[in-house]
Amino acid sequence: MVDYETFELGDVVLQKGATLPNAKLAYKTFGKLNQDKSNVIVFLTYMASTHLDSQWVIKEGSALDPSKYFIVIPNCFGNGFSSSPSNTPAPYNKARFPLVTYYDNIKCQHRLLTEKFGIKKIKLVTGWSMAAGQTFHWGALYPDMVERICPTAGSARTSLHNFVMLEGVKAALTSDDAFKEGWYETQPYKGLRAMGRVYAGWGFCQAFYRKKEYLNLGYSSLEDFLVRFWEQWFNLRDANNMVAMMRTWQAGDISDNELYNGDFEKALASIKAKAIVMPGKYDLYFPPEDSEYEVAHMPHAELRPFDSIHGHFAGGSGLSEKDVKFLDDALKELLAS
Amino acid sequence: MVDYETFELGDVVLQKGATLPNAKLAYKTFGKLNQDKSNVIVFLTYMASTHLDSQWVIKEGSALDPSKYFIVIPNCFGNGFSSSPSNTPAPYNKARFPLVTYYDNIKCQHRLLTEKFGIKKIKLVTGWSMAAGQTFHWGALYPDMVERICPTAGSARTSLHNFVMLEGVKAALTSDDAFKEGWYETQPYKGLRAMGRVYAGWGFCQAFYRKKEYLNLGYSSLEDFLVRFWEQWFNLRDANNMVAMMRTWQAGDISDNELYNGDFEKALASIKAKAIVMPGKYDLYFPPEDSEYEVAHMPHAELRPFDSIHGHFAGGSGLSEKDVKFLDDALKELLAS
Numbered sequence: 045m046v047d048y049e050t051f052e053l054g055d056v057v058l059q060k061g062a063t064l065p066n067a068k069l070a071y072k073t074f075g076k077l078n079q080d081k082s083n084v085i086v087f088l089t090y091m092a093s094t095h096l097d098s099q100w101v102i103k104e105g106s107a108l109d110p111s112k113y114f115i116v117i118p119n120c121f122g123n124g125f126s127s128s129p130s131n132t133p134a135p136y137n138k139a140r141f142p143l144v145t146y147y148d149n150i151k152c153q154h155r156l157l158t159e160k161f162g163i164k165k166i167k168l169v170t171g172w173s174m175a176a177g178q179t180f181h182w183g184a185l186y187p188d189m190v191e192r193i194c195p196t197a198g199s200a201r202t203s204l205h206n207f208v209m210l211e212g213v214k215a216a217l218t219s220d221d222a223f224k225e226g227w228y229e230t231q232p233y234k235g236l237r238a239m240g241r242v243y244a245g246w247g248f249c250q251a252f253y254r255k256k257e258y259l260n261l262g263y264s265s266l267e268d269f270l271v272r273f274w275e276q277w278f279n280l281r282d283a284n285n286m287v288a289m290m291r292t293w294q295a296g297d298i299s300d301n302e303l304y305n306g307d308f309e310k311a312l313a314s315i316k317a318k319a320i321v322m323p324g325k326y327d328l329y330f331p332p333e334d335s336e337y338e339v340a341h342m343p344h345a346e347l348r349p350f351d352s353i354h355g356h357f358a359g360g361s362g363l364s365e366k367d368v369k370f371l372d373d374a375l376k377e378l379l380a381s
Numbered sequence: 382m383v384d385y386e387t388f389e390l391g392d393v394v395l396q397k398g399a400t401l402p403n404a405k406l407a408y409k410t411f412g413k414l415n416q417d418k419s420n421v422i423v424f425l426t427y428m429a430s431t432h433l434d435s436q437w438v439i440k441e442g443s444a445l446d447p448s449k450y451f452i453v454i455p456n457c458f459g460n461g462f463s464s465s466p467s468n469t470p471a472p473y474n475k476a477r478f479p480l481v482t483y484y485d486n487i488k489c490q491h492r493l494l495t496e497k498f499g500i501k502k503i504k505l506v507t508g509w510s511m512a513a514g515q516t517f518h519w520g521a522l523y524p525d526m527v528e529r530i531c532p533t534a535g536s537a538r539t540s541l542h543n544f545v546m547l548e549g550v551k552a553a554l555t556s557d558d559a560f561k562e563g564w565y566e567t568q569p570y571k572g573l574r575a576m577g578r579v580y581a582g583w584g585f586c587q588a589f590y591r592k593k594e595y596l597n598l599g600y601s602s603l604e605d606f607l608v609r610f611w612e613q614w615f616n617l618r619d620a621n622n623m624v625a626m627m628r629t630w631q632a633g634d635i636s637d638n639e640l641y642n643g644d645f646e647k648a649l650a651s652i653k654a655k656a657i658v659m660p661g662k663y664d665l666y667f668p669p670e671d672s673e674y675e676v677a678h679m680p681h682a683e684l685r686p687f688d689s690i691h692g693h694f695a696g697g698s699g700l701s702e703k704d705v706k707f708l709d710d711a712l713k714e715l716l717a718s
Binding site: 331 | 541542546548549550552553555556557558559571572574578580586587589591593665668671
């Protein structure tokens with residue numbers, strides 16, 4: 045049972061040179077597009093996730109209210125639903141899946157919105173983590189189309205520290221011999237689990253573990269949390285898809301394109317959208333000082349950090365009611381403005 | 382050519398139950414023990430290091446001046462010089478090497494100092510990272526013997542976040558099939574390199590990478606730094622030794638013994654030594670707030686953080702002249718008091 049739709053992109057020439065034949069963009073919509081097409085929200089997907097993991101945010105009474113808005117969730121390339129190593133036929137299958145950038149993602153999402161739905165204005169683009177990276181790209185690549193953005197726990201340009209952190213996660217995954225340089229027939233489960241265990245120290249901050257918050261989340265011990273939450277998250281994923289998404293993430297930079305030619309500050313300054321930028325105060329790989337820099341260079345942006353011991357996970361995981369409300373309030377305020 | 386001595390410990394009954402037969406404590410001394418044995422400094426070794434990596438600190442004019450002090454560097458168990466998986470005969474060889482705690486390390490180091498040298502007072506115990514963990518243990522286990530301590534970028538009890546971070550490092554190392562659950566004949570180089578790549582994001586902070594400090598350290602690119610500094614550090618090590626030291630580290634707790642029965646605050650309060658506790662302000666796995674807590678519970682302690690973008694490495698790596706001087710000044714002040 046497929047609960048989503050697929051937009052056929054045809055052959056897509058990617059930013060870094062490859063041509064992805066018969067590329068597919070999987071998406072799901074909620075609510076109805078109104079007469080003047082003025083009620084569009086784009087809600088993006090994060091690393092190792094699909095629309096299925098995010099759609100809990102969309103409900104009546106919340107900011108992303110499907111009775112008011114037409115909400116589109118385009119799945120990020122590499123996530124297994126849109127074109128990915130796991131579903132692309134040879135020659136670009138598995139280990140040969142090319143680097144797809146955020147730029148490529150947003151260009152294709154733009155085609156979906158304009159060609160399929162005739163949308164000219166987007167009321168809000170939002171998302172957490174890798175989805176925040178995409179959110180910034182929407183703002184910079186289509187400044188006249190995007191009215192508001194709310195990126196949470198993410199960045200407009202992947203920092204070098206974040207790049208290195210991802211190198212570690214990739215190394216843990218790929219040091220399993222079963223990975224076979226991407227040419228496996230059976231998933232490298234040992235590597236996927238190792239990846240989860242490496243991620244565990246990054247995803248939540250020191251205070252989260254100090255206060256044993258995992259016990260409040262329904263885990264019976266620290267090891268239970270490492271196995272049932274972290275190992276299992278990646279245990280259910282395709283290894284090449286994980287690598288593909290991390291490569292996308294590592295290459296993230298709103299200015300790495302023909303519009304801005306690497307001028308990061310110019311790209312930030314070009315974002316016309318009203319923005320609330322929401323880092324996690326204790327996020328270990330998207331530290332708030334990077335968001336502060338971004339906000340300082342954006343014309344209509346406000347910095348509003350999550351003061352939460354959920355670290356990176358404050359930004360969109362739904363694990364903390366307080367964080368969920370803090371985000372929902374910000375989105376409502378932004379939508380009302 | 383062996384440049385160190387070995388203290389034969391005989392059969393050592395370890396804290397967690399195993400008996401290590403014919404255990405060996407490798408050590409090196411600098412300077413001369415004076416008449417009344419009042420000039421003793423114990424300088425400890427950190428993770429994946431031996432006395433060879435630390436002895437650059439010992440030189441005339443510096444705080445650890447061998448013309449004034451008798452300086453002993455005992456090698457931590459598991460480091461390949463003292464009893465370790467790599468040099469212990471069956472049945473406790475390789476994967477079967479037992480958990481050795483900081484408590485075990487300090488008890489054996491105490492035997493070396495008292496049985497071999499007849500030492501009754503130690504002027505100063507100091508060390509970085511895992512060596513700081515040992516330093517705290519010296520203070521808590523022998524409060525009447527240790528006059529001064531200076532732990533840098535380490536903790537009296539390994540935090541749960543730090544525990545998780547090490548789980549990730551271990552997972553990266555051991556997910557290489559060549560590790561063979563510790564029964565390898567040839568080192569699992571892929572895993573050792575993966576371990577280095579995971580460590581890279583932890584060892585230095587966000588600002589270090591943001592400012593590309595690795596270029597100032599003689600590396601030609603970020604990848605060059607990851608390969609020549611991080612991968613190579615562990616590439617030259619024995620995998621089981623690395624696991625053994627990480628297990629020691631993970632079990633670190635000055636109160637986990639018969640003196641304090643898990644009462645951490647009581648153990649901290651029992652440290653009589655005058656202390657300068659020096660966390661790295663931007664250390665990602667020994668965050669300064671944990672040191673603050675320790676200092677608040679120690680009777681004669683001062684908190685003096687390194688304000689350095691070298692993160693964890695501010696504490697003793699010698700990579701930054703400024704950090705080296707900051708530490709040397711603190712040690713001189715402490716020794717003069």
